[in-house]
Each structure stands twice: as structure tokens, then as C-alpha cells.
Amino acid sequence: MKDGPDIARIAALIGxxxxxxxxxxxxxxxxxxATELSxxxxxxxxxxxxxxxKLDAGGLLSLRKQGRHKYFSIANDQVAHLLETLMGLAAGSGHLRTRTGPRDEEMRxxxxxxxxxxxxxxxxxxxxFLRKGFLHVATDDLTLTNTGASFVDGFGIDLKELKAKKSPLCRECLDWSERRSHLAGSLGRSLLARMENLGWAKxxxxxxxxxxxxxGQAEFDATFQR
Amino acid sequence: MKDGPDIARIAALIGxxxxxxxxxxxxxxxxxxATELSxxxxxxxxxxxxxxxKLDAGGLLSLRKQGRHKYFSIANDQVAHLLETLMGLAAGSGHLRTRTGPRDEEMRxxxxxxxxxxxxxxxxxxxxFLRKGFLHVATDDLTLTNTGASFVDGFGIDLKELKAKKSPLCRECLDWSERRSHLAGSLGRSLLARMENLGWAKxxxxxxxxxxxxxGQAEFDATFQR
DNA sequence: TTCATGGTTCGACCGTAGTCGAAGCATTGT
DNA sequence: ACAATGCTTCGACTACGGTCGAACCATGAA
Structure with a gap:
């Protein structure tokens, strides 16, 4: 009667x-x-x-000590994906906690x-990215094509460095407001960082x-809109 | 400070x-x-x-009354997907509740x-299905191609009836044991039902x-293996 | 050393939510 | 009509877990 993994443990943590x-x-x-989070x-x-x-023991967070500070962050993409999925469901069932306002518009x-x-x-x-053939989508894992790699390179991102890391390069992530996938993984992170770096966005x-x-918006549109 | 949807409500339900x-x-x-579930x-x-x-009020279940019985089931694919994601994480963090045994092998x-x-x-x-071009995978929604439709039809499934229903025909579902996607949605359900019907599996x-x-295994291999 | 700051541990308090017994409806069957 | 089955509601008990005050440890600064 007790098939499968222990869901309740993790859900209770988030609950x-x-x-x-x-x-x-x-x-x-x-x-x-810790203070900021409190x-x-x-x-x-x-x-x-x-x-x-508790969150750390449950594997949902990873932590890094620096001096007398302790920095917490989401443990990995899988956890992030779970949280987004939860948000999607919560948003869908009409139980948005905040009244929608201008801030909400921007979030979307x-x-x-x-x-x-x-x-x-x-x-x-x-x-x-998909339209231009930068990504190849297999069953569940995304890979960057050659044309994709050259674009990313031209955009000012050091691919070699990214690939050296152990975290996955490309990953899908389901968007709770749009209910569609977008690009996650270390490449996704680098792209955003690069845009901030270029002064496109803050x-x-x-x-x-x-x-x-x-x-920045104009540049973005010119680069990705068509 | 209270951005986004109310995650905790749902997580607590599952918790x-x-x-x-x-x-x-x-x-x-x-x-x-209800008795079976108890x-x-x-x-x-x-x-x-x-x-x-509570689960019903939270939108995780749908229920159907039949005589003096009350049948409960998972509300929709989205909820099912959330649960599978949770299982994936719980399994991944090494907290499998049951020792792996022969039953577990079969489950996988x-x-x-x-x-x-x-x-x-x-x-x-x-x-x-993907290899034969039966499915077209867009950003997040799957669609059945024409060749796919004719195969399904030949397999003995009434597509018209399926499309009449409001629930989505094709959907991806992440597998917690394999960590890859498989086919869900009403078509996924029909395919399994048909196999049971053909006597392939129980x-x-x-x-x-x-x-x-x-x-049944031989038939399955012949149909899908290559 | 001494002080200040960031974080943890301990202990005690309290509330909420899960639990079940018993009684109450509702539907079906005889 | 009566009984039996499936489920819900009520009330009371209990326990677990979240909460904070106070004291404690650790790191960095003066």
C-alpha cells in the first residue's frame, strides 16, 4: 500500500x-x-x-558560508521546477494571494x-531559439546546436566555461503565468546575466x-522577436 | 514581500x-x-x-457520485504532473520509503x-512516436500529426470520440523512475486501455x-520497439 | 581584549490540525 | 417499512510543530 517515494515529507516542508x-x-x-529570509x-x-x-536537511536548499554570513539558495533546477509547477497550479486554481496590480503586470x-x-x-x-534551430529538443533533454552555439558565442557568452560546470546547460522550465516552457539551466542564467551586463535590463x-x-527592449526585440 | 501564488496552501494539502x-x-x-482510500x-x-x-476544496481531486458511492480521482493532468514531479524529487534525494524489491523492479x-x-x-x-513523426512537439504542447492519427486509428482507437472531449489529447508527463517524458493526456489513456483490451497486459x-x-510483450516490441 | 553582529540552541508556550467514537443522513436492497 | 451500507458531522482528545525570549557560540572589527 505504500508505493513510490515519500511525497509527504517534501510537500510538508513547502507546506x-x-x-x-x-x-x-x-x-x-x-x-x-538567514536574516534577510527571516x-x-x-x-x-x-x-x-x-x-x-529543515529545508536544508530536506535537500531543498543549498548553503554557502561566507565569513559570518550564511547564504541560502534553491538547491537545483529540479527543485526550482517543482516550485514553479506548484505556482502554476496555485495560480490556476484562482487562489492568487495578492490582488493583481501594476506589479503583477510587470511580473507577467x-x-x-x-x-x-x-x-x-x-x-x-x-x-x-527553437524557431532559429538553436536548440534541439529530444524527449526530455535540450541540446544546443552548432548554430545555436555560435549565436551564444557572438552574444558574448563564454560557452567553454559554462560547459566545464557540472550543472546542465539547457533545461526547460514551465512558466506559471504563461503555462509554457522557457529556457532554464546554466545557459538560461548566463543569457539573463549578459543582458543585465549589456544594460538592457535591471x-x-x-x-x-x-x-x-x-x-534594451528594442535590442531584445531586434534580437529575438523575429 | 508576498509575490506570486499561494504555494503553501497546496503543498500543505499534499504534506x-x-x-x-x-x-x-x-x-x-x-x-x-472513500472507504477504499481510507x-x-x-x-x-x-x-x-x-x-x-479538503483535497476536493483545494482543487486536487474531482469527484463523481454514483448511487451511495463517491468516487474520487485526480482532478486533472496538471495535478498528476505535480505529483510525479514530487515523486521524482523525493526519489532523487534518496529517501525512498520502501526498500527496493521485485515489486519495485516491475514498477520501473x-x-x-x-x-x-x-x-x-x-x-x-x-x-x-517521436521517431516515427507521430507527434509534433512545439514549445509545450504536443499535437498528433496526420501520420500519427492514421496509426492511432489503425490501432483501434476512435479519435473522433477522443477529440470531442474537452480534456487535452496529448500531454507530456515526467517519469519519476526514468526522469524522462512519456505520453499522457486522453490519447495516452486510450492507448493503455486498448492494450489491455487486446490482452497485451493486465x-x-x-x-x-x-x-x-x-x-503482449512481443506485440508491443514489434509495434513500438523500432 | 572587548565589543558588535550573525546565527544557533534551549526551553516553554500555544494553537492548529489530525484522530477517532458516536450519532446522524442518505441511498439502496429486501 | 425496515435493515444495511456508504458517507458526513459533531465533539472531544491529543500531539506535533511553529513561535519567541533568553542564553549561547562564532566570526569579524576596534
Missing amino acids: DPARANMLTALMSGKALT QEAGITLQTASSHLA KARVCYNHLAGHMGIVMYES RVPGSRVVRFTKA | DPARANMLTALMSGKALT QEAGITLQTASSHLA KARVCYNHLAGHMGIVMYES RVPGSRVVRFTKA
């Missing part, structure tokens, strides 16, 4: 409001300290500490999801919103 | 062991009654009733997942295992 808030905050991709969740540092220990247009570009613009980019502090400058 | 067991049981795709979870009928009410080879074929054979079938009662007969 606490305080922990869910922390995880949601970390979906921006930025590593945050504020994010609206609880004291002590409680946050115990929550974070362009936001950061575990350090890569999500929302409408994320999808535009991903589909342009992240809005304290939120997941990515705001493009007028010029 | 209770009793409810998680029920959901896992329902992943077989069979609709089960036994599955090892709790009394009263508690089960309250749990099921062929099992039912929300009424469609999952496990290794599910993936063999799906990849054969579901093992009280489990998610699908057991192919020797002849």
Missing part, C-alpha cells in the same frame, strides 16, 4: 507558510542570508534558523526565475520583476 | 501523510471510493472523509500513472504495476 515565503523569495535566484517571511531569526535547517511580462528570464519575454526568447530590488530599458 | 497516501493511490488513475491510507472512514473534503518497467502507461515501456512507446490489482503477457 508551511513561512517556509513557502522563503522559497518564493529564493526563486529570484539570488542567494539570501524578514521576508515575517518571523524572527530564531524560527527562521530552524526552518532553514518579465521576471526572474531561479536566475533565468521568465514570463512573456522569457517565452519569446525561448521560442525564437532587476527591481526586493522583487522578481525584471525591468527593461526602452533601448 | 499530510494520510492525504499523500491517498493521492499516491489515485495516481493509478482508477477512481476510488484503507489505503490506514485511517478510519471519518478522518478520510474530512481529508477528502511498466506502471500506470493516472491511467496512462509509465515506466520504461511508457518511454519506449513515447520515443517511438494491471496487477492493488498496485500500479502493469504486467505484460509474453505474447
Whole structure:
């Protein structure tokens, strides 16, 4: 009667409001300290500490010590994907916690999801990649084609360095606002970083919103729109 | 600070062991009654009733009354997908609840997942569909090609009837044992039903295992292996 | 050293949610 | 009409887990 893996353990971890808030905050991709996360969740540092220990033990977070700070981040793409899926379902069942406002509009247009570009613009980019044959989509794993590699290279990204890392280069990620896939993985992260670097866009502090400058938007459209 | 949809609500629903067991049981795709589910979870009928009410209110289940019975099933593909993703993560983090045994072997080879074929054979079938050009994979939605339609038709499935229903025809579903996609949606369900009908395979009662007969296996291989 | 800051551990409090017994409806069968 | 079955509601009990204050450890700065 007890088939399969232990779902409840992980779900219960995410099921606490305080922990869910922390995880949601970390979906921006930025590593945050324990104090920052405690504020994010609206609880004291002590409680946050115990929550974070549990999330870490559960394999949902990875942590890095730096001096007397402790930086937490989402453990891997798989966890990020799970969280996005959850958001999709929660959003779909009409239980949006926040009334939709201008901020929400911006979130749907362009936001950061575990350090890569999500929302409408994320999808535009991903589909342009597919249309131009930059990506080869097999059953479940994406690979960068040769033409894709040369584009990425020309865009100013050091592919060799990326490939040296152990985390997967390309990965699909399901968008909760658009319900379609966009590009995740280390390449997805690099692309967003490069755009910030080029001055096309800035992240809005304290939120997941990515705001493009007028010029940046034009550049983006010229590069990916057609 | 409270961006995005309310993840915790849904995660908490899945986070209770009793409810998680029920959901896992329902992943077989069979609709089960409240009493059956209570036994599955090892709790009394009263508690089960309250749990099921919550799962229903949360949009994770759909229910159908028939006489004095009440049949519960997973609400939709999206929920099923979420559960499989959770299983993948739980399995990956090495916290398999059951020691792996012969039953587990069979589960990995062929099992039912929300009424469609999952496990290794599910993936063999799906990849054969892709290789033969039966499916067209766009960004996130799958469509059946003309050649695909004629194959399905020849296999003895009434496509017109399927398309009449409102639930999506083709859908990807991530396999937790293989970590690759297989075919879900109403077509996926029909294909499994047809195989059972042809006598290729039988579901093992009280489990998610699908057991192919020797002849059925041969037919399957001949049809999908190459 | 001493102080300040970031984080953990301990202990105690409290609330919520899971649990079941018992009684109550509803539907089917005889 | 009566009984039997399937499920729900009510009420009471219990336990687990989230919460914070206070004290404690660790690192870095003065």
C-alpha cells in the first residue's frame, strides 16, 4: 500500500507558510542570508534558523558560508521546477494571494526565475531559439546546436566555461503565468546575466520583476522577436 | 514581500501523510471510493472523509457520485504532473520509503500513472512516436500529426470520440523512475486501455504495476520497439 | 581584549490540525 | 417499512510543530 517515494515529507516542508515565503523569495535566484529570509517571511531569526535547517536537511536548499554570513539558495533546477509547477497550479486554481496590480503586470511580462528570464519575454526568447534551430529538443533533454552555439558565442557568452560546470546547460522550465516552457539551466542564467551586463535590463530590488530599458527592449526585440 | 501564488496552501494539502497516501493511490488513475482510500491510507472512514473534503476544496481531486458511492480521482493532468514531479524529487534525494524489491523492479518497467502507461515501456512507446513523426512537439504542447492519427486509428482507437472531449489529447508527463517524458493526456489513456483490451497486459490489482503477457510483450516490441 | 553582529540552541508556550467514537443522513436492497 | 451500507458531522482528545525570549557560540572589527 505504500508505493513510490515519500511525497509527504517534501510537500510538508513547502507546506508551511513561512517556509513557502522563503522559497518564493529564493526563486529570484539570488542567494539570501538567514536574516534577510527571516524578514521576508515575517518571523524572527530564531524560527527562521530552524526552518532553514529543515529545508536544508530536506535537500531543498543549498548553503554557502561566507565569513559570518550564511547564504541560502534553491538547491537545483529540479527543485526550482517543482516550485514553479506548484505556482502554476496555485495560480490556476484562482487562489492568487495578492490582488493583481501594476506589479503583477510587470511580473507577467518579465521576471526572474531561479536566475533565468521568465514570463512573456522569457517565452519569446525561448521560442525564437527553437524557431532559429538553436536548440534541439529530444524527449526530455535540450541540446544546443552548432548554430545555436555560435549565436551564444557572438552574444558574448563564454560557452567553454559554462560547459566545464557540472550543472546542465539547457533545461526547460514551465512558466506559471504563461503555462509554457522557457529556457532554464546554466545557459538560461548566463543569457539573463549578459543582458543585465549589456544594460538592457535591471532587476527591481526586493522583487522578481525584471525591468527593461526602452533601448534594451528594442535590442531584445531586434534580437529575438523575429 | 508576498509575490506570486499561494504555494503553501497546496503543498500543505499534499504534506499530510494520510492525504499523500491517498493521492499516491489515485495516481493509478482508477477512481476510488472513500472507504477504499481510507484503507489505503490506514485511517478510519471519518478522518478520510474530512481529508477528502479538503483535497476536493483545494482543487486536487474531482469527484463523481454514483448511487451511495463517491468516487474520487485526480482532478486533472496538471495535478498528476505535480505529483510525479514530487515523486521524482523525493526519489532523487534518496529517501525512498520502501526498500527496493521485485515489486519495485516491475514498477520501473511498466506502471500506470493516472491511467496512462509509465515506466520504461511508457518511454519506449513515447520515443517511438517521436521517431516515427507521430507527434509534433512545439514549445509545450504536443499535437498528433496526420501520420500519427492514421496509426492511432489503425490501432483501434476512435479519435473522433477522443477529440470531442474537452480534456487535452496529448500531454507530456515526467517519469519519476526514468526522469524522462512519456505520453499522457486522453490519447495516452486510450492507448493503455486498448492494450489491455487486446490482452497485451493486465494491471496487477492493488498496485500500479502493469504486467505484460509474453505474447503482449512481443506485440508491443514489434509495434513500438523500432 | 572587548565589543558588535550573525546565527544557533534551549526551553516553554500555544494553537492548529489530525484522530477517532458516536450519532446522524442518505441511498439502496429486501 | 425496515435493515444495511456508504458517507458526513459533531465533539472531544491529543500531539506535533511553529513561535519567541533568553542564553549561547562564532566570526569579524576596534
